[in-house]
Amino acid sequence: MELSGASAIVTGGASGLGRATAQALVDGGAHVVLVDLPGPRGEQAAAEL
Numbered sequence: 001m002e003l004s005g006a007s008a009i010v011t012g013g014a015s016g017l018g019r020a021t022a023q024a025l026v027d028g029g030a031h032v033v034l035v036d037l038p039g040p041r042g043e044q045a046a047a048e049l
Helices: 016-028 038-049
Strands: 005-011 031-035
Touching: 005 016, 016 031, 031 038
Parallel strands: 005 031
Antiparallel strands: none
8 A cells, every 4th residue: 555645643553453553554654643542552652663
């Protein structure tokens, strides 16, 4: 999927299906904003993506 230059907001992006969706979007070239409950999993997911 070609998403170069696209932007996306992913709710629940720190884990599970939201995390997998965010990863697929990043792999396709999109800029992603993760939205989830505060905590270390969100920070870790953002750093890894």
